[in-house]
Amino acid sequence: MAITDTIKPIKCKAAVSRAGGEPLQIEEVVVAPPQAYEVRIKIICTSLCHSDVTFWRMKEGPMAVHPIIFGHEAVGTIESVGEHVDEFKVGDLVVPTFLAQCNECVDCASERSNMCSKLVFQIGHAMPRCGTTRFTDAKGEPVNHFLCVSSFSEYTVVDVAHVTKVDPVISPEKACLLSCGVTTGVGAAWKVAEVETGSTVAIFGLGSVGLAVAEGCRLRGASRIIGIDLNPDKFELGKKFGVTEFVNPSELGERSVSEVIIEMTKGGANYCFECIGLASVMNDAFKSSRKGLGKTIILGVEMHGAPLCLESYDILNGKCVMGSLFGGIKAKNDIPTLVNKYLHKELELDKFITHEIGFNEINKAFDLLHEGKSLRCIIWMDK
Numbered sequence: 384m385a386i387t388d389t390i391k392p393i394k395c396k397a398a399v400s401r402a403g404g405e406p407l408q409i410e411e412v413v414v415a416p417p418q419a420y421e422v423r424i425k426i427i428c429t430s431l432c433h434s435d436v437t438f439w440r441m442k443e444g445p446m447a448v449h450p451i452i453f454g455h456e457a458v459g460t461i462e463s464v465g466e467h468v469d470e471f472k473v474g475d476l477v478v479p480t481f482l483a484q485c486n487e488c489v490d491c492a493s494e495r496s497n498m499c500s501k502l503v504f505q506i507g508h509a510m511p512r513c514g515t516t517r518f519t520d521a522k523g524e525p526v527n528h529f530l531c532v533s534s535f536s537e538y539t540v541v542d543v544a545h546v547t548k549v550d551p552v553i554s555p556e557k558a559c560l561l562s563c564g565v566t567t568g569v570g571a572a573w574k575v576a577e578v579e580t581g582s583t584v585a586i587f588g589l590g591s592v593g594l595a596v597a598e599g600c601r602l603r604g605a606s607r608i609i610g611i612d613l614n615p616d617k618f619e620l621g622k623k624f625g626v627t628e629f630v631n632p633s634e635l636g637e638r639s640v641s642e643v644i645i646e647m648t649k650g651g652a653n654y655c656f657e658c659i660g661l662a663s664v665m666n667d668a669f670k671s672s673r674k675g676l677g678k679t680i681i682l683g684v685e686m687h688g689a690p691l692c693l694e695s696y697d698i699l700n701g702k703c704v705m706g707s708l709f710g711g712i713k714a715k716n717d718i719p720t721l722v723n724k725y726l727h728k729e730l731e732l733d734k735f736i737t738h739e740i741g742f743n744e745i746n747k748a749f750d751l752l753h754e755g756k757s758l759r760c761i762i763w764m765d766k
Contacts, residue, residue: 553725
């Protein structure tokens with residue numbers, strides 16, 4: 384008898400998206416047992432990320448899939464395991480991640496890549512190995528997955544390659560932050576840019592990811608961290624994360640952002656991070672970087688699908704552009720390191736949490752993010 388034959392389906396609450404841009408509905412769903420190489424997780428708390436909102440808003444196109452359970456930043460405990468699962472046991476505290484680490488492919492073996500080539504990154508509306516769903520609604524109809532996590536549910540099923548065990552000493556809400564946003568920003572400074580002590584940094588966009596980049600640059604010993612944002616309130620907020628100077632593009636008159644950054648830094652920043660997702664801002668960031676050694680790191684997905692056009696002469700002058708998905712982080716290797724840095728009071732996580740609500744109030748988290756009032760809103764399943 385297979386191990387999964389002894390594990391029963393679970394009925395629980397989930398926040399289901401039935402139509403693009405409409406409030407999530409708290410419904411009863413059935414979560415199937417984990418199959419081979421899968422674990423079922425009891426979610427303790429989850430959080431709302433901009434990526435969830437981006438896809439929630441979609442009303443048409445191939446990515447506008449409904450019904451669906453969003454959520455990909457979370458923490459929970461292992462409730463049950465499927466066959467061939469040796470890495471986890473029931474009760475382990477874990478964080479799920481949208482990017483896989485199989486530890487079998489050539490890319491997972493490389494120190495230079497975090498892009499698993501066995502379980503290739505995809506938006507994913509089903510389990511990655513078999514393409515089927517583990518969720519059904521009260522009518523027995525299938526409900527789609529999101530980013531291989533679907534944490535807006537009291538229970539979810541996740542492939543083992545998308546799960547990392549963490550030290551249970553860390554409080555759940557802090558571990559939750561390391562599942563996506565904070566790790567993405569800190570990792571971009573640490574793993575992708577490899578920011579050096581005494582360097583000068585410019586961060587375009589001071590949302591939660593941009594501020595996480597600032598936190599990462601602070602940890603790496605950057606001497607100047609320049610924040611670029613249209614919202615003047617972000618400067619005072621940014622100070623908490625190590626931002627030392629602030630530029631508001633709306634207050635520069637005829638001057639461009641790059642002209643101002645080059646003047647401030649006497650030639651350009653060593654590292655420029657684009658955290659918005661606009662080709663025009665990516666270009667500004669590239670122009671703001673220093674000749675001969677400037678690195679521009681792209682974290683934002685271009686929201687309109689516009690191409691990035693760069694002058695080849697600038698590239699010949701030694702500037703480079705680097706992409707950063709999940710901050711270059713290998714979850715199973717690097718998230719435990721970030722947990723350790725937090726426990727040793729090096730990495731500051733508390734300041735990212737601006738709100739905490741119960742699961743039944745989940746739509747309030749969308750409102751707070753839309754109104755610009757929230758960095759991270761922790762959504763507790765049992766509050």
